[in-house]
Amino acid sequence: MSDLPLTFAKVSYAVGATPILRDVDLVVRAGAPTFIIGPNGSGKSTLLRLAMGLIAPTSGAIDWNGSRDPAPRRRAIVFQHPVLLRRSVAANLIYALDQAGVEKSKQDRRCTQLLDLVGLIDLASRPARRLSGGERQKLAFARALARSPELLILDEPTASLDPSATLALEQLIAKAARDGIKILIASHDLGQVRRLAGEIVFLHRGRVLESAAMKDFFEQPRTAQASAFLRGDLISEE
Amino acid sequence: MMEGSGALDLVLSGDPALYAIVRLSLVVSLSAVALAALIGVPLGGLIALTRFPGRAGVIVLLNAFMGLPPVVVGLAAFLLLSRSGPLGSWGLLFTPTAMVIAQAALITPIIAALTRQSVEDLWSEYRDELNAMGVGPLNRLLTLLYDARIALVTVLLAGFGRAAAEVGAVMIVGGNINGFTRVMTTAIALETSKGDLALAMGLGFILIAIVFAINASAWALRYYAERRIG
Ligand SMILES: Nc1ncnc2c1ncn2[C@@H]1O[C@H](COP(=O)(O)OP(=O)(O)OP(=O)(O)O)[C@@H](O)[C@H]1O
Numbered sequence: 001m002s003d004l005p006l007t008f009a010k011v012s013y014a015v016g017a018t019p020i021l022r023d024v025d026l027v028v029r030a031g032a033p034t035f036i037i038g039p040n041g042s043g044k045s046t047l048l049r050l051a052m053g054l055i056a057p058t059s060g061a062i063d064w065n066g067s068r069d070p071a072p073r074r075r076a077i078v079f080q081h082p083v084l085l086r087r088s089v090a091a092n093l094i095y096a097l098d099q100a101g102v103e104k105s106k107q108d109r110r111c112t113q114l115l116d117l118v119g120l121i122d123l124a125s126r127p128a129r130r131l132s133g134g135e136r137q138k139l140a141f142a143r144a145l146a147r148s149p150e151l152l153i154l155d156e157p158t159a160s161l162d163p164s165a166t167l168a169l170e171q172l173i174a175k176a177a178r179d180g181i182k183i184l185i186a187s188h189d190l191g192q193v194r195r196l197a198g199e200i201v202f203l204h205r206g207r208v209l210e211s212a213a214m215k216d217f218f219e220q221p222r223t224a225q226a227s228a229f230l231r232g233d234l235i236s237e238e
Numbered sequence: 239m240m241e242g243s244g245a246l247d248l249v250l251s252g253d254p255a256l257y258a259i260v261r262l263s264l265v266v267s268l269s270a271v272a273l274a275a276l277i278g279v280p281l282g283g284l285i286a287l288t289r290f291p292g293r294a295g296v297i298v299l300l301n302a303f304m305g306l307p308p309v310v311v312g313l314a315a316f317l318l319l320s321r322s323g324p325l326g327s328w329g330l331l332f333t334p335t336a337m338v339i340a341q342a343a344l345i346t347p348i349i350a351a352l353t354r355q356s357v358e359d360l361w362s363e364y365r366d367e368l369n370a371m372g373v374g375p376l377n378r379l380l381t382l383l384y385d386a387r388i389a390l391v392t393v394l395l396a397g398f399g400r401a402a403a404e405v406g407a408v409m410i411v412g413g414n415i416n417g418f419t420r421v422m423t424t425a426i427a428l429e430t431s432k433g434d435l436a437l438a439m440g441l442g443f444i445l446i447a448i449v450f451a452i453n454a455s456a457w458a459l460r461y462y463a464e465r466r467i468g
């Protein structure tokens with residue numbers, strides 16, 4: 001069973017009377033990473049939570065390879081502020097592996113592989129809640145990979161990291177993408193977007209204003225809001 | 239002052255009658271905590287994770303029951319267990335078992351209410367992550383109870399403290415029978431009224447020491463947990 005393509009059809013999401021996303025049409029297919037970019041409060045995290053199936057659209061429909069069942073199959077998410085369980089680093093991964101249905105006999109080996117991959121092998125027995133911000137993001141990333149996702153959703157995974165931790169995580173993201181995992185990621189960091197993106201979805205005040213290949217978006221943005229965002233201007237309210 | 243040194247002598251000399259009373263107190267209250275935990279922890283967890291009509295009312299009631307007066311609980315247990323009561327045929331009245339039941343009834347609401355609060359707080363923190371991992375309802379409850387384990391142990395200690403210190407319920411359903419249902423609190427009440435202040439004070443010291451030890455362990459546990467588990 002596959003989770004791709006992921007399709008948004010005229011998806012709107014509102015809290016009470018406040019619209020947060022409006023008429024979003026989007027198809028996420030296998031391939032290079034898709035970046036969701038846009039100013040603070042434009043609806044990136046909300047879009048990703050819809051894509052994960054954690055919240056349901058107010059109107060419109062989302063499907064994962066034709067299925068509207070929101071239960072996560074081959075997808076995983078790293079939240080903007082990941083929450084780790086009150087257990088050791090390794091126990092957090094074992095838990096995720098267990099939930100993902102990995103056989104008990106294979107869990108230890110896979111756990112070690114993942115810890116090795118993200119460079120946390122020396123911290124395996126540390127309490128996860130005592131990790132630094134960067135270590136926490138890496139563990140959350142490893143935990144998402146534990147699900148062997150086809151679609152990996154990342155919400156500003158490097159927002160609070162220093163340059164070297166950012167680089168380390170970007171390398172992990174690039175490797176995951178090379179290994180065939182579809183990355184759907186929100187980011188503010190235009191440098192990162194240039195380094196990793198295949199496609200770009202530009203969100204502004206809850207609407208998708210542009211959806212384009214990375215090069216095209218940077219070379220010739222089609223809307224004034226996108227040009228302004230790229231220049232780092234304050235985007236006007238209208 | 240005479241009573242004070244007499245009390246100390248009793249405690250230090252390991253007076254067998256005194257220690258039999260202490261032992262029964264501990265057995266009764268620990269059993270009550272075990273029984274109350276068996277009911278209160280799953281109940282609190284279920285209330286935390288389910289939505290049903292009247293849920294708010296149940297929570298308010300549970301919180302109110304945390305402050306039940308022990309004598310009233312004792313009276314209710316007495317009516318249930320007395321020969322003409324619904325459970326009279328069990329013949330439990332004036333036995334240690336009856337005391338366990340009464341104390342368990344007293345602290346089950348405390349354990350259930352505090353468990354509900356801990357689990358619900360943790361659930362609001364974990365909800366998205368657990369849903370994203372596809373964790374089902376039973377596993378969700380077990381995960382939250384496990385991750386709230388430090389808070390839950392503190393809850394059990396609080397329940398034990400309350401059970402060990404109450405006098406009204408065990409007095410009514412136990413009857414304070416010498417060598418059979420006499421526990422620290424009922425013995426203190428009796429010896430004080432009889433004028434044997436040495437024994438009463440000796441037991442008082444021990445009771446305070448136990449309550450102190452419980453609070454110290456709760457504190458130490460939190461301190462340890464904050465460093466080890468976060
Ligand atoms: N449950 C909610 N109730 C009320 N408002 C909400 C809710 N969820 C999101 N919002 C609002 O919707 C808007 C979009 O939020 P969202 O978190 O998706 O933005 P974002 O693009 O991820 O922003 P940031 O870059 O700051 O992370 C914000 O104005 C936010 O306050």
Ligand SMILES: [Mg+2]
Pocket residue numbers: 044045046080155
């Ligand atoms: Mg966000």
